[in-house]
Structure formats: structure tokens, C-alpha cells
Amino acid sequence: MFEHFETYISTKGSFTKEELQLMRSLSVEKKLRKRQLLLHEGEVCKYKTFVVKGLFRAYCVNADGVQHVMRFAAENHWIVDPESYNKQIPSRYNIEALEDAEVIQWTPEHFEELFTTVPAFRSFSKKLISRAMEASQNRVLMHISYTAEEKYNEFINSFPNVFGRVPLHMVASYLGVSRETLSRVRHAQLKR
Amino acid sequence: MFEHFETYISTKGSFTKEELQLMRSLSVEKKLRKRQLLLHEGEVCKYKTFVVKGLFRAYCVNADGVQHVMRFAAENHWIVDPESYNKQIPSRYNIEALEDAEVIQWTPEHFEELFTTVPAFRSFSKKLISRAMEASQNRVLMHISYTAEEKYNEFINSFPNVFGRVPLHMVASYLGVSRETLSRVRHAQLKR
DNA sequence: CGATTCTTTGAAAACAGTCAATCTGTGTGG
DNA sequence: CCACACAGATTGACTGTTTTCAAAGAATCG
Numbered sequence: 001m002f003e004h005f006e007t008y009i010s011t012k013g014s015f016t017k018e019e020l021q022l023m024r025s026l027s028v029e030k031k032l033r034k035r036q037l038l039l040h041e042g043e044v045c046k047y048k049t050f051v052v053k054g055l056f057r058a059y060c061v062n063a064d065g066v067q068h069v070m071r072f073a074a075e076n077h078w079i080v081d082p083e084s085y086n087k088q089i090p091s092r093y094n095i096e097a098l099e100d101a102e103v104i105q106w107t108p109e110h111f112e113e114l115f116t117t118v119p120a121f122r123s124f125s126k127k128l129i130s131r132a133m134e135a136s137q138n139r140v141l142m143h144i145s146y147t148a149e150e151k152y153n154e155f156i157n158s159f160p161n162v163f164g165r166v167p168l169h170m171v172a173s174y175l176g177v178s179r180e181t182l183s184r185v186r187h188a189q190l191k192r
Numbered sequence: 193m194f195e196h197f198e199t200y201i202s203t204k205g206s207f208t209k210e211e212l213q214l215m216r217s218l219s220v221e222k223k224l225r226k227r228q229l230l231l232h233e234g235e236v237c238k239y240k241t242f243v244v245k246g247l248f249r250a251y252c253v254n255a256d257g258v259q260h261v262m263r264f265a266a267e268n269h270w271i272v273d274p275e276s277y278n279k280q281i282p283s284r285y286n287i288e289a290l291e292d293a294e295v296i297q298w299t300p301e302h303f304e305e306l307f308t309t310v311p312a313f314r315s316f317s318k319k320l321i322s323r324a325m326e327a328s329q330n331r332v333l334m335h336i337s338y339t340a341e342e343k344y345n346e347f348i349n350s351f352p353n354v355f356g357r358v359p360l361h362m363v364a365s366y367l368g369v370s371r372e373t374l375s376r377v378r379h380a381q382l383k384r
Numbered sequence: 385c386g387a388t389t390c391t392t393t394g395a396a397a398a399c400a401g402t403c404a405a406t407c408t409g410t411g412t413g414g
Numbered sequence: 415c416c417a418c419a420c421a422g423a424t425t426g427a428c429t430g431t432t433t434t435c436a437a438a439g440a441a442t443c444g
Contacts, residue, residue: 137275
């Protein structure tokens with residue numbers, strides 16, 4: 001499983017055998033079956049997680065029992081609850097495997113060790129955080145400025161590797177519209 | 193002006209006289225009058241900016257000429273276009289002073305130098321980035337799960353120091369609702 | 385004061401949400 | 415292999431909310 005990560009990380013910078021070995025020794029590997037939770041609401045998010053295989057969703061449940069999908073993460077992406085992970089406090093989110101999955105995880109301490117001792121990992125990690133921030137900003141902009149249809153099209157373009165693998169009602173939740181509205185948006189698009 | 197920043201940063205960690213002097217020597221001070229732009233769409237965001245005095249908004253303008261407010265920043269807060277600043281590419285945003293203002297700025301290089309050479313600045317900086325990420329995440333959650341009224345109340349609670357200093361139509365834009373809708377939300381609340 | 389900007393209001397239209405019913409495909413157990 | 419249950423997707427009718435457009439009041443500023 002770690003070989004997959006080595007291939008990935010090697011496209012992000014130059015790493016020695018020893019550095020790769022260090023990353024491996026500090027990591028935890030895990031396999032999950034469909035519907036299993038990687039993180040349960042109320043737990044502390046102990047790890048930053050790299051997805052080797054499978055697909056995840058992070059979602060929270062409000063007082064009325066309604067689920068809100070915050071994020072999807074497929075192969076070669078990372079998933080974490082930043083607030084819970086950074087402060088090591090209980091999470092408001094669940095992270096669920098939507099398919100059978102394999103992941104590699106690092107605790108904040110181990111991730112920090114790699115950050116300080118492996119230069120290429122440091123610059124990679126900075127880019128990772130920057131990209132997460134940019135993605136989040138763009139998503140805010142999408143929400144304050146796009147119609148339901150524009151959001152839907154944006155989603156398909158931005159996440160072609162997620163679309164088709166997740167139920168539409170989860171996409172609807174991610175976009176902040178009802179599943180019926182999303183269904184009607186799709187119907188309207190067929191006519192063109 | 194820098195004294196104000198010294199007071200602020202000293203609440204965030206322990207710094208020696210020399211470290212404070214280094215921060216100062218790497219910084220740029222600027223004064224702006226109301227309506228002046230700190231960053232203009234198309235320019236590269238050259239600095240990370242600390243607000244000593246005044247109030248800013250970051251906004252973008254879409255193809256129809258409609259403005260969307262991405263962010264406000266008042267005293268003792270930071271403002272930057274992360275994407276433009278991190279990658280040093282042209283920005284899609286404008287950052288405008290809504291009041292006469294004073295700011296202190298650092299380039300990515302100088303900020304990085306402080307990050308690597310001043311330990312307390314490093315940990316402060318990490319917290320800064322973490323908080324920005326958490327705020328952005330929470331804002332996404334707000335957009336996918338709150339009604340217009342809930343968003344408005346959340347805004348008042350989260351930014352009491354901004355509310356009252358900015359026109360309501362900018363708050364409306366920030367929340368992603370029309371100014372008329374926000375006006376009616378307020379009207380409805382008066383009746384209770 | 386006059387000009388500009390901001391806020392509110394009203395009415396109509398567009399849009400999105402809810403509820404209930406139906407349709408589809410998938411998979412499980414008999 | 416079939417019947418059935420189940421999750422997901424769609425549709426229709428209805429309701430409620432939000433936007434849009436136009437106009438008119440406040441408030442602010444030079």
C-alpha cells in the first residue's frame with residue numbers, strides 16, 4: 001500500500017530512500033469497508049489521512065438530523081477535519097468510506113517531524129495547505145455567487161473523478177440544494 | 193504605527209527586542225484613505241497585511257459587474273488574497289479600505305524569513321493559517337446549511353466589530369443574499 | 385442645500401423547498 | 415432464479431422564500 005504513496009509523493013518533490021523510509025515508519029496504514037467511519041463525530045481527529053484507494057465523504061449532522069456533506073476525497077487526495085486535527089479537540093464531523101478503501105495516516109506530531117526534517121516534504125506540505133485554503137475560498141465564492149445550475153456544472157468539472165461514484169443526493173447536499181432541485185436542474189439540462 | 197503591532201504580537205507569544213526589531217525592519221508601513229485600494233484586481237498580491245487601524249473588504253466583480261464580498265478585516269486582523277500571494281499570480285480580487293486605514297505589510301520572502309528564524313513567530317503563524325482555514329470551513333457550512341436569517345445572526349455574533357461599520361448591502365453580498373432580502377430579514381426581527 | 389449613497393417597501397415573477405407518490409436499479413435471502 | 419426489500423432518482427402539486435424591478439424614504443457628505 002505504501003508504494004502507492006511513494007509514487008504519489010515522488011511526483012511532488014525529490015525524496016531520498018531514507019526520507020521515504022522515514023515517512024513510512026511514521027505512518028499508519030488502514031483498510032476500511034464501504035460505510036465504515038474513519039472519523040466519528042465527537043472523536044478527536046488523530047490523523048491527517050492520505051487516500052490510496054476508495055472514496056470518502058466528510059459530513060456533519062445538524063440538530064434536525066439533516067446531513068451536510070462538507071467534502072469528498074478520492075484517490076491521491078487528503079482528508080482531515082482541520083479544526084479537530086489542529087487543536088486536537090472533538091470533531092463535529094463524520095468521515096465515511098463510500099467504497100472499500102485504503103488509507104495512510106500521520107499524527108500531527110509525526111507529520112510535524114516530517115515537515116521539519118524533510119525539506120521537500122516541507123514545501124510539499126505548504127502547497128497542500130495553500131491549495132486547501134484556495135479550494136475553500138473558491139467554494140465560498142461559488143456559494144455566494146452561483147445559481148444551483150452553475151454550482152452543479154462547477155462540481156462536475158472540478159470533480160470528474162467523484163461525480164458518478166457518489167449518489168446525487170450527496171452532491172446536492174455538498175452544493176447546498178435539495179436533491180429534488182438538483183434532479184430538476186439535470187432534467188432541464190437534458191433538453192439542450 | 194509599529195508599536196500597535198508590537199502590542200498585538202506580544203499577546204500571541206514571547207518575543208525578544210531583537211526579534212521585534214527584525215519584524216519591523218522587514219515590514220512596510222502604509223496609510224490609506226477611505227475608498228483607496230490596497231490590492232487591485234489583476235495585480236499580484238505582494239504582501240500579507242496586518243490591519244492596525246481601519247476596515248477593509250476583499251471583493252471580486254463578476255462578468256455582469258456584480259460585486260461579491262469575500263471578506264472583511266478590521267483592526268488586529270490580517271488580510272491577503274491567499275491564491276495570489278502564495279503563487280504570486282494576478283489576483284481576481286480587490287481589497288478596499290472602507291475607512292481611513294493604517295497597515296503593516298510583509299512580502300512572502302520576509303514573512304518566510306520570520307517564520308524560519310523566530311520560533312514564536314512560527315507557531316503564531318501556524319495558528320493564523322489554521323484559524324483562517326477553520327473560518328473558511330465554517331463559512332462553507334453556514335452557506336450549505338443556514339437560512340438567510342441564520343446567516344445574518346451568525347454574522348452579527350461573529351463580527352460585532354464589523355457590523356455597524358459597513359453598509360448593509362455589503363453584509364448582504366458577504367452572506368450571498370440580496371440587499372432587499374437582508375432588509376426584510378431585519379424588518380421581520382424587529383417585530384419580536 | 386443638492387447630490388450621492390444607502391435602506392426600505394411593494395408587487396410580480398422566478399426559484400427552491402417540501403411532501404407524497406412513483407419509478408429504477410441493486411442486491412439479498414428464500 | 416425469483417420475489418422482495420431497499421436505496422436512490424425522478425416527478426407533480428403545492429408552499430414558501432428569494433430575487434428582481436421600480437420607487438420612495440433616510441442618511442451622509444461635500
